Each structure stands twice: as C-alpha cells, then as structure tokens.
Amino acid sequence: MSKPDAATSISQRNTLDVYSEAELSALCERIVASGVLGRSKHYVSLLRFLVGCSIDGKSPKEIELAIEVLGKGNDFDVSADSSVRVYVHQLRKKLDSYYAQHEQDASYRIVIPKGSYRLAAVSSAAQGQPAWALPKLRAQSGILLIAVLVMLTANLFYLLTRPSTAPHGSQIAAQHPIWHSILNDERAILLVMGDYYIFGELNANGNIARMVREFNVNSRSDLEDLQFSDIERAENYLDLDLSYMPEGSAFALARIVPLLQHSGKHVNITMMSDLTTADIRSNHIVYIGYISALEKLTDMTFAASGLRIGRSYDELLNVHTQQYYTSDAGLPEEGQPFRDYGMFSSFPASNDTHVLLITGMRDAGLMHTAQALSDSDSLDDLLVAIHRDTDSAGTLAGFEALYEVFGVDRMNFDSNLVYSKLLDSARIWREGTILAN
Secondary structure, three states: OOHHHHHHHHHOEOHHHHOOHHHHHHHHHHHHHHOOOOOOHHHHHHHHHHHHHHHHOOOOOHHHHHHHOOOOOOOOOOOOEOHHHHHHHHHHHHHHHHHHHOOOOOOEEEEOOOOOOOOEEEEHHHOOOOOOHHHHHHHHHHHHHHHOHHHHHHOHHHHHHOOOOOOHHHHHHHOOHHHHHHHOOOOOEEEEEOOEEEEEEEOOOOOEEEEEOOOOOOOHHHHHHHHHHOHHHHHHEEEEEEEEOOOHHHHHHHHHHHHHHOOOOOEEEEEHHHOOHHHHHHOEEEEEEEHHHOHHHHHHHHHOOOEEEOOOOOEEEEOOOOOEEEOOOOOOOOOOEEEEEEEEEEEEOOOOOEEEEEEEOOHHHHHHHHHHHOOHHHHHHHHHHHOOOOOOOOEOOOEEEEEEEEEEOOEEEEEEEEEEEEOOHHHHHHOOOOOOO
16 A cells, blocks of 8 residues: 555544534535536436445445446456446546536545445545645665565565465455456466576587577477577587576565465466467466567467567557557667556456466666556556547457557656457457467
C-alpha cells in the first residue's frame, strides 16, 4: 500500500457517522444533478444503490451489483466478466471529479475504498500527497530494488516457497479479473524467466577466450546445431551451462511473486531456454523478461496481436495505425532522458492453460509493467482502457497493452498506457500456434 493509500484508509469513516440519511441522499442527488456521472444510467443507478446500502448498513457483493444495478442474470460469473469492476472504478474517478469541480470546501467527501464495493466518508484534509510526488517515490523504490538485485536472485527459492506474508495491496491485486485466468483454478503455475543462453569460445590453448551471446543460439540444442553447421569451428564452442537475465527481472519478480502466492498454488520456475511444449500444455505460464527473450512464446504472442516486432526487438509496430514504438533505453547517456516500452499480454495457450506475459523492451519497460500488474488501480485503469469503446465489459479471454515509460539515468519516472486491445483468441487457434489438448 502506498503512503497516500495508508493515510486515506486511516481517515475513512462510516458514511452515517458523518451524514444523516437525509444528508447522504441529498448529496447523492447533487452529484447526479452535476452531470459528472455522464449519460450512462448505470453510474446513476450504481451510486444510488451504494447510498441505499450505506443507509441500510450493508456492504454489497459484486454479484449483487451485477444483478441489481447492471441487470445481469443469475448466472453472472464474477471471474469471467469484469463489468462491475470497470463501473466501480469509473464511478470512483467520477466522484473525484465531482469534488474537484464542486463542494471543494466540504469537510468530508464520499469515496469508494479500494478493494470494496461500499461508500465511506474521508476527511478532505487527509487526501494524501499531491500527484507530482508519486513519480519520485516510484523512482526511489526502483533504485533500492535494483540495488538488491543479487539478494533477490539468490533468494528466489525462498520467495516461491515461504508462507505468504504479502501486503494487503498484493492480495487485492491478486483478486482482480485480469489475474483470474491464472489464479482461479487448480492448474499449476510455471514462472518462466526470460534468459539469454551463453556459450564459450575457446582459444588455441583450449581455454575459454570469451563468452558469447548469439541471438540464434538460445539453448544447448541450438549450440549443437551451430556446431554441425560449422564443422571447422565446432571444437571452439563449449557449452557452459550458463545463462543470464536482465536486472529488471529481479524487480518484476519481487512484484509478481506475492500475487502468485495468494493463489495457494504450487509454483515452479524455469528459464525460457529450458521451456518445453509439454510445460505449456500442463501449466499456466507467467513470463517475466524482455520481448527479445520470448523465444518459444513469440508466435503465440503475436498471432492475434495488433503489434509486430519492428526493425529490432527495441521496436514494435502498430499494424492498424502504422505507428512505431521505439525504445532508446538501451544505452542512455548519463543525465539524459530516455523512453522505453513495456508490454502486457494474456491469452489461452490450450484448452486448459493460459499465458500471461509481463515483458518490456528494456528494464524500465519491464519494471513498470510488473508494477502496473501488481497495483489494483493500474489494473482497473487497464480494464477501463480495454473496454473504453463499449458501455459494458465482457470476458477477458485475451488482451494486450503497451506502456510508454519515461526516465533518466535508468530510473522510471513516469508512464502512459498508449495502446490496449482485446484479442481474438479464435484467431490464435486458426493460426495454428495454439497447443490444443
């Protein structure tokens, strides 16, 4: 939980401790009359319903809101349909807009606390830090987490096996519809780290002269193929059983592992260079790493995507707008700003398994994507963006998003969600890249 969230939660009070029933009802109607709720009848109905629940002393459940407010049927599946979450998130923002434009001197404001579907009253004097302070906090967190890279990597086994003690914020994020496809069943989870295979090149004396990273050699079998194709130099290549990962993977791992722990599932881990087709058939896959290290998941990732890899792995092309998204975070000069991109994608890999990708062109993009996927507000923003052009939200079988990340000296300072798209999962099947059971 961030500092502003902590301050807000401490100051939250029951609405009837601050307003009388008549005052709360009158406030509701002033908000409706202000026009901030827009033309959709759902926001008006939702606010009035929540006010009624406050007066009756009830805390409604998601299924109640779906049926009573949004008109869903009794067979509504909260794990597959994100409608309620989207509308509540939007209403939360509309309430903020109301107080930004009206009743600015009010002693208390009504809010919808994160992770709940009830109204609360919050003191206007305890609304937390200004928005401009948040990027600085994120940057400082990034510096500290990068500094403990070695410690995080060495304790990976501990992270995956210790009892869950993750903060409440991780628990709320783990319950988000975006994570349901991975966490809400009995299927095991395989955490796949995007690594780069390294082999040795020997000198005339038979000693290792240098370690080599070759983009076409991503495993021991690839090295054997290279040796067969270059017989004259075959004896110069040596399998070192070695690979490396970007340093941003440690930050991402620290963000994502607590969410996976909340599922109570068994979580295994492997390197991308060791991933097999059988692994994908029998596990949900959570990938963490660079886009350039997707390897066996590349075809699946881009089969139904609106994006394509550009002239390098530091570039993606929007196939509909022909816009290029290009990272210049590879070798930023000291003190100079840079731009990077982080990509999130979720899609079915078989009849029973799902793939969820947390990736980036470089460290800043990867780190921000992991941060966004572990924060309930960012997850809600993503849902809203995905369903922006519709008045309701449907199932989340497949979707993707792209974040533009800005920073200086390898530190993430700010970001924008620049692209999002629902995926046609059937198209992945038609392309023949899916691993049908």
